[in-house]
Amino acid sequence: MTHANDDKKTEQKHLDWILQLIQDREKYLKHAIAAAEGEARNLNSHFFDNVKLDYDGYSTSMETALSIHQQQQMLSEREHAWQHSAKQLDTIERLKTRPYFARVDFTESGSEPETIYIGLGSFADENDHFLIYDWRAPISSIYYDGKLGKVSYHAPDGDVTVNMTKKRQFVIEDGKIVDMFDTNESIGDQMLLRALSEKSSTQMKSIVTTIQQEQNKIIRNTSADLLFVQGAAGSGKTSAILQRIAYLLYRYRGNLTSGDVLMFSPNMLFNDYIKSVLPEMGEQNVVQLTYWQYVSRRLPHMRTETLFDQFEHGQKDTAVHRFKTSTAFFNLLERYARHLNKRGIAVKDIKFKHSTKPYFSKDEIRELYYSFNSNYSLANRIEATREELVTRLNHKVNSEAKKSWVREYIEGLSKDQLTALYDRPDQEFKSEDDEYRFLSKRVVMQQLAEVNRRINSNQFLNMQLQYLRFLRAIPKMTKLADWQISEDEWLAEVDRVKANFLQKYIAMDDATPYLYLWDLVTGRQMDYNMRYIFIDEIQDYTPLEIAYLKAAFPHARFTLLGDLNQAIFTKDDSRTLLKQISTLFAHDKVEVVQLTRSYRSTKQITNYTKQILRTGEKIEAFNRDGEKPVEWQCDQPETALKALTKVLARNQQKHYTTAIITKNLAQAEQVYADLQQEGQAASLIKTANQRLVDGNLVLPSYLAKGLEFDAVVMWGADQQNYHALDETQLVYTITSRAMAQLDVIYTGQRSPLLPTDTATFEENHENSH
Ligand SMILES: Nc1ncnc2c1ncn2[C@@H]1O[C@H](COP(=O)(O)OP(=O)(O)OP(=O)(O)O)[C@@H](O)[C@H]1O
Numbered sequence: 001m002t003h004a005n006d007d008k009k010t011e012q013k014h015l016d017w018i019l020q021l022i023q024d025r026e027k028y029l030k031h032a033i034a035a036a037e038g039e040a041r042n043l044n045s046h047f048f049d050n051v052k053l054d055y056d057g058y059s060t061s062m063e064t065a066l067s068i069h070q071q072q073q074m075l076s077e078r079e080h081a082w083q084h085s086a087k088q089l090d091t092i093e094r095l096k097t098r099p100y101f102a103r104v105d106f107t108e109s110g111s112e113p114e115t116i117y118i119g120l121g122s123f124a125d126e127n128d129h130f131l132i133y134d135w136r137a138p139i140s141s142i143y144y145d146g147k148l149g150k151v152s153y154h155a156p157d158g159d160v161t162v163n164m165t166k167k168r169q170f171v172i173e174d175g176k177i178v179d180m181f182d183t184n185e186s187i188g189d190q191m192l193l194r195a196l197s198e199k200s201s202t203q204m205k206s207i208v209t210t211i212q213q214e215q216n217k218i219i220r221n222t223s224a225d226l227l228f229v230q231g232a233a234g235s236g237k238t239s240a241i242l243q244r245i246a247y248l249l250y251r252y253r254g255n256l257t258s259g260d261v262l263m264f265s266p267n268m269l270f271n272d273y274i275k276s277v278l279p280e281m282g283e284q285n286v287v288q289l290t291y292w293q294y295v296s297r298r299l300p301h302m303r304t305e306t307l308f309d310q311f312e313h314g315q316k317d318t319a320v321h322r323f324k325t326s327t328a329f330f331n332l333l334e335r336y337a338r339h340l341n342k343r344g345i346a347v348k349d350i351k352f353k354h355s356t357k358p359y360f361s362k363d364e365i366r367e368l369y370y371s372f373n374s375n376y377s378l379a380n381r382i383e384a385t386r387e388e389l390v391t392r393l394n395h396k397v398n399s400e401a402k403k404s405w406v407r408e409y410i411e412g413l414s415k416d417q418l419t420a421l422y423d424r425p426d427q428e429f430k431s432e433d434d435e436y437r438f439l440s441k442r443v444v445m446q447q448l449a450e451v452n453r454r455i456n457s458n459q460f461l462n463m464q465l466q467y468l469r470f471l472r473a474i475p476k477m478t479k480l481a482d483w484q485i486s487e488d489e490w491l492a493e494v495d496r497v498k499a500n501f502l503q504k505y506i507a508m509d510d511a512t513p514y515l516y517l518w519d520l521v522t523g524r525q526m527d528y529n530m531r532y533i534f535i536d537e538i539q540d541y542t543p544l545e546i547a548y549l550k551a552a553f554p555h556a557r558f559t560l561l562g563d564l565n566q567a568i569f570t571k572d573d574s575r576t577l578l579k580q581i582s583t584l585f586a587h588d589k590v591e592v593v594q595l596t597r598s599y600r601s602t603k604q605i606t607n608y609t610k611q612i613l614r615t616g617e618k619i620e621a622f623n624r625d626g627e628k629p630v631e632w633q634c635d636q637p638e639t640a641l642k643a644l645t646k647v648l649a650r651n652q653q654k655h656y657t658t659a660i661i662t663k664n665l666a667q668a669e670q671v672y673a674d675l676q677q678e679g680q681a682a683s684l685i686k687t688a689n690q691r692l693v694d695g696n697l698v699l700p701s702y703l704a705k706g707l708e709f710d711a712v713v714m715w716g717a718d719q720q721n722y723h724a725l726d727e728t729q730l731v732y733t734i735t736s737r738a739m740a741q742l743d744v745i746y747t748g749q750r751s752p753l754l755p756t757d758t759a760t761f762e763e764n765h766e767n768s769h
Pocket residue numbers: 192195196205207210211212215231232233234235236237238239240563599600705706707708736
C-alpha cells in the first residue's frame with residue numbers, strides 16, 4: 001500500500017512538473033502570437049513605404065518586383081510562424097486539463113530503459129525531447145497492442161521490437177491524479193469499465209484512452225485498399241473509424257487533409273451524434289453524406305425514393321431486387337455502354353422557342369454522334385458532338401437574324417430593354433440598317449444562349465429512354481432464369497420503372513445504375529482526389545452501390561464497416577455482400593477484421609439480444625453488470641401504456657435518457673400522442689434532420705441506426721408487429737441500442753422473434769384488473 005502511495009506521489013510530482021511546463025509554454029506562445037500579429041499589421045501598413053515604386057526602365061521595375069516579392073515573402077514567413085504557434089497553442093490547450101492518460105516503460109535492445117507518457121497530442125521541451133507522445137505516434141501503439149514482455153510496433157523505417165516492462169493508466173481530473181492502474185492486459189478492464197459506465201449523451205465521445213487491441217488494428221491499418229470490418233452491435237466500429245480518421249490525418253499530415261476524406265453515414269441524426277469526436281481530438285471534421293444525399297443531388301429533376309419510402313412502403317427482397325442490385329448488373333451496364341459506341345444512343349430534339357421545327361432534330365444529332373471515328377470513347381464522342389453542335393449553332397446566327405420573329409421581338413421591347421442591348425448608350429452606326437443588323441444579331445445570340453446551354457449540359461441525351469432501353473436489352477444480354485426471374489416479371493419491372501419516370505420518380509434500386517449509365521455516356525470526371533472513403537452500416541448498401549462508389553472514386557482506399565446481423569434492407573442475402581464486394585478489389589489488398597466484443601450494453605442486455613440472432617456472427621458480452629431486460633406482457637393497449645409510464649418513471653429516477661423505439665413512424669406518432677395525453681414529456685423524432693435531445697425520445701426503428709441510449713423501450717413487440725423471420729435483424733437492431741436498461745412491451749401475443757431463454761429476462765404481467 002505504502003509502495004503504491006509512494007508511486008502515486010512520484011507520479012503526481014511528475015504531473016505537476018509537466019503542468020508547469022505546459023503553463024509556461026502557453027504563456028510563451030500567446031506572447032509570440034500577439035507579437036507576430038502586431039508585426040504583420042506593421043508590415044502591411046508600411047508595405048509600400050519600403051517598396052521602390054519606380055517604373056522608369058526595365059531594370060528598376062525588376063527591382064520593384066523583387067522588392068514586392070521580398071516583402072511578400074516576409075509576410076508569408078510571419079504568417080507561417082503565426083500559424084505554427086497557433087497550432088501549437090491549440091494542442092497545449094487540449095493537454096492543459098489532462099496532459100496524458102498512460103505511461104509505458106520499455107527497453108529497446110542495446111539501449112537504456114525508457115519511460116514515455118501518452119496523451120492527446122505531443123509535447124516536447126526546447127531540445128525536442130518528447131515529454132508527451134501523441135497517441136498516434138508509432139511508439140504509442142505498444143500501449144494498445146500488447147501485454148508486458150516483447151512487443152513490436154511499426155516505425156517509419158521498419159518494425160521495432162522492445163521489451164515492455166510497465167503499463168500504467170491514469171485518471172486525471174483538474175491536474176490531480178484521481179486514480180491509476182498498472183496493468184498487464186492490452187487495456188485494463190478497470191479503465192474500460194470506468195469509461196463504459198458513464199451516462200450516454202447526445203454526442204458521441206472519443207475512445208482514445210481505451211482503444212482495444214483489435215480496434216487498434218483497424219485504426220492503424222495502412223496496407224489495405226479495402227478494409228472490411230464486421231462487428232457486432234456496439235463493438236465500437238463507429239468509434240474505431242473516427243479514431244482511424246484522426247490517425248490517418250496525423251500519420252500523413254502535410255499530405256492528407258480532412259478534405260481528402262469522405263464519410264458515408266446512415267442518416268443525418270447520426271452525423272449530428274458523432275460531430276464532436278474529431279474536433280475533440282484536435283482534427284477537423286470530414287465531409288459526411290448519406291448515400292441518398294450523394295445520389296439525389298445529382299438527380300435534381302426527379303424525386304428519389306427516400307429512407308422513409310423504402311422502409312415504410314414495404315420491403316422488397318425479391319429476385320428482381322437481388323439481380324438489379326448485384327455487381328453482375330453493374331457489369332451488364334458497362335457492357336451495354338460499350339455497345340452504345342456503335343449504335344443505340346437515345347437522343348431527343350433540341351428545340352428553340354422561336355422555331356416550330358426542332359432546331360436540331362434527333363436524327364441529325366444521332367447521325368452526328370456516330371459520324372466520329374469508331375475508336376472514339378463514349379466520352380470523346382459526346383464531347384465532339386457538343387463541339388460540332390455549337391459550331392452549327394453559331395452558323396445559324398446570321399440566317400436566324402433575318403427571320404421575322406426578330407423584328408417583332410425588337411419592336412415589342414421597352415425602351416430600357418432596348419437600351420440594354422447596346423454596348424454603350426451613345427453607340428454610333430453608319431446607317432439605320434447597320435444598327436438593325438447589330439440589334440438583331442444581339443437578340444438572336446441572347447435567345448440562342450439557352451440552346452447553347454442545353455447543348456453543353458448534354459440535354460440532347462434522352463437518359464430515361466436510354467435506361468429503359470438498357471432494361472429491355474437485359475433478356476438478350478443475360479439468362480434471367482439464372483436469377484429465378486421470368487421474362488414476364490422482368491417486363492413488368494421495366495413497366496414499373498417507366499411509370500415511375502413518368503411521375504418524375506426514381507426508386508433507389510434504379511438511381512445508382514441510372515447515374516452510372518449517365519456517367520458512362522457523358523464521361524463524367526471521376527473524383528481522383530478523394531483518398532479515403534469510409535462507409536458505415538455497409539449492410540444497408542447494395543453491392544452495386546459499392547461498385548459505383550469504387551468507380552466514382554478510383555484512387556480512394558475504402559474502409560467499410562457493418563454488422564451483417566443488422567441488415568434492415570438487404571436481409572438474408574447480406575452475407576453474399578462481402579463476397580460480391582471483395583471481387584472489386586485486388587485480392588491481396590482486401591483485409592477483413594472481426595470485432596466480436598460488444599461494449600455498448602451490459603452483460604445482461606448483450607446476452608438477451610444475442611439470443612435474438614438464432615444464427616449469426618459471434619458476439620461476446622463485455623463484463624459489465626446491470627439489470628436484466630424486462631418483458632411486459634399486457635392484456636390491453638391501456639395497460640401497455642401504463643407499463644410504459646412506469647418504466648419511464650423508473651428510468652427518470654436513474655436519470656436515464658430513454659428511447660422508445662417503434663417499428664414505423666405511424667406507431668411512433670401514436671405512442672407519442674398517447675404519452676402527451678398522459679401528460680408525459682417526450683420528444684418525437686420523425687425525420688433524420690432533427691436533433692437528438694436529452695430526456696424521453698420516441699423514434700421509428702430506421703432512425704435509431706448507429707445510435708445508443710441509456711435505456712431503450714421496444715414498443716409494440718407483439719406477434720402481429722414482428723413475425724416474419726426476416727425481421728429478426730430489425731428486432732436485434734432495436735434492442736441492441738440499449739446501454740444499461742432494456743424494456744420490451746407488448747399487448748397480447750409475444751413476438752416469436754424475441755429470445756426463448758427465459759433466464760435472460762424478467763417477466764412482468766400487466767393486467768387491467
Ligand atoms: N475501446 C473502447 N473504449 C471505450 N468505449 C468503447 C470502446 N469501444 C466501443 N466503446 C463504446 O461502445 C459503444 C458502441 O460503440 P460504437 O457505436 O462505435 O459501436 P458500433 O459497432 O458502431 O455499433 P452499432 O453497429 O450497433 O451501431 C459506444 O458508446 C462507444 O463509446
